[in-house]
Amino acid sequence: MDIDLDPIEQFDAPIYHRYHATSSRAITPFLHAMKRGEILGHLSTATGKVLFPPLGACPESGEATHIPVILSDTGTVIGFTTVHLPIPGSKLVPPFTVANILLDGADQACSHLISECDIDEVAIGMRVLAVWRPAEVWNNSLENIEYFKPTGEPLVDIDALQQQCLAKAEQRKEAAKGGQDA
Amino acid sequence: MSNHRVAICGVGQTERYKTKLTCSLAGLVREAALNALADAGCEWSDIDALIIGKAPDMFEGVVMPEAYLAEALGGVNKPVIRVHTAGSVGGSTAIVAANHIKSGLFKRVLTVAFEKQSESNAHWALSPSMPFRPHFNSGAGGMFAPVIREYMRRSGAPEDVGCQVAVKDRLHAIKNPHAHLHLPDIDIDTVKNSPMLWEPTRFLESCPSSDGACAMVLAAESHADTSTHKPAWVHAMAMRSEPSFYPWREEVNPEASRACAKDLYAQAGITQPRKQLDMAEVYVPFSWFEPIWLESLGFAESGQGWRLTLEGATSRDQGGDIPWNCSGGVLSSNPIGASGMIRFAEAALQVRGMADQRQVEGAKRALGHAYGGHSQFFAMWIVGATKP
Secondary structure, three states, X not given: OOOOOOOOOOOOOOOOOOOOOOOXXXXXXXXXXXXXXXXXXXXXXXXXXXXXXXXXXXXXXOOEOOEEEEEOOEEEXXXXXXXXXXXXXXXOOOOEEEEEEEEOOOOOOEEEEEOOOOHHXXXXXXXXXXXXXXXXXOOOOHHHEEEEEEOOOOOOOHHHHHHHHHHHHHHHHHHHHHHHHO | OOOOOEXXXXXXXXXXXXXXXXXXXXHHHHHHHHHHHHHHOOOHHHOOEEEEEEOOHHHOOOOOHHHHHOHHHOOOOOOEEEEOEOEOHHXXXXXXXXXXXXOOOOOEEEEEEEEEHHHOOHHHHOOOOOOOOOOOOOHHXXXXXXXXXXXXXXXXXXXHHHHHXXXXXXXXXXXXXXXXXXXXXXXXXXXXXXXXXXXXXXXXXXXXXXXXXXEEEEEEHHHOOOOOOOOEEEXXXXXXXXXXXXXXXXXXXXXXXXXXXXXXXXXXXXXXXXXXXXXXXXXXOEOOHHHHHHHHOOOOOOOOHXXXXXXXXXXXXXXXXXXXXXXXXXXXXXXXXXXXXXXHHHHHHHHOOOOHHHOOXXXXXXXXXXXXXXXXXXXXXXXXXXXX
């Protein structure tokens, strides 16, 4: 058979996925709290650290976690990037700044958008505050927070912040151990 | 576990790692496999098992490609195993294959890793919408940019270091006929003036989207003499992993990276990698990961890796004492799933004296390295010209 045909270089073959996620016992209280406008973390009694989001297990010790800790909607930028590239499937229009934000009271940063300031003003150690969407549209999601904005407080030394947080975690760990002994 | 010596008898790569619109996935992997078999002086019938590796299935939209590709790779009625550790998978796949020889289970294994980035979009595939979180993932560059910024903060390295790596690896790539990018006119200013993608990472400080496959034939000592070319020998290999996120995770110099290198060097009796190795092929998809890994892998003290780059120590063209990525590295070709195996294979070619224009004169011992996920999967091997 003659196979001297024009090559077909590429043709569209779209694939779509629609998932239905099941909420675990650990994440359910967090999702309900989000709907109330409250941010929950989990205390790991093995390490004394406060995990966020609370997925129900401590990644360091493997211990199941369930003790809720209410976190603040203020925090500190510990890392960030400004994205200039459009990402397929994303509604965000570049440039936009995504930061790793350590909420006050947590030991684990979460990613969120920074807005209401110039891109060049964003810095490691910047203090930020959550800007919530109107309460009527709150759902079981961190999307209830639209973005974070600078508080105007002075920059924080993040190495010192880490030492303070680790010292507090150590105290919580000892306290949890004491509770078990008693 | 038995401890048989492992020889790398054949290396095969696809012609050039640029976008290939007239070659199917099956054609791609078969080309690399046939080249590896030819180098090893073997036939399909000489192969006992097939070990395939690739990065996330969403990179092509083919789920379980190992099932569809087994026939193209002579896998009918043979054991077929698929390995997946994100971007490090090419390295992990080589190690899984080597362990099947080391254990004595098989005499000859064909191992293949591939990616055809032109079939999907890696930025999309790496930016999935997660349950109960806002959707603003921004691909691998977005994930690593804060890590690079943190390295810059801690080390106080001059801003030019990343640009210098970008130039050095692209100049290396000119000597590699397989390299996707051939940019002979590149210089620091071209890199500096290229668009910012994920601050502080510029376009020319990032890897390209490439299509390609890499294959190796690994053999037990008793079966290592089929080729007219001498084999390379595995002296050490190690893998480590850690979770993506945990409190105060060290992202610049991950614990798993340090542990993996420590294990590797202990096996090979290496205490001073810069002195005892002749070259290294290290996974550097964004320019600043050269100084980051120079430090993590013990080639430089903490905070000092960037000095080696600036001094030209890692440049083959400048006669550096420890050339890194003579192939042009991931910055010049990134068929993601294959990229780790290319590092491992290029290290083997160097100690076999078969790296042609990119050869480091007299290379006897070389490092192949790969990392993946959120800097959380690590795979490394050391290969040598002589038996361990």
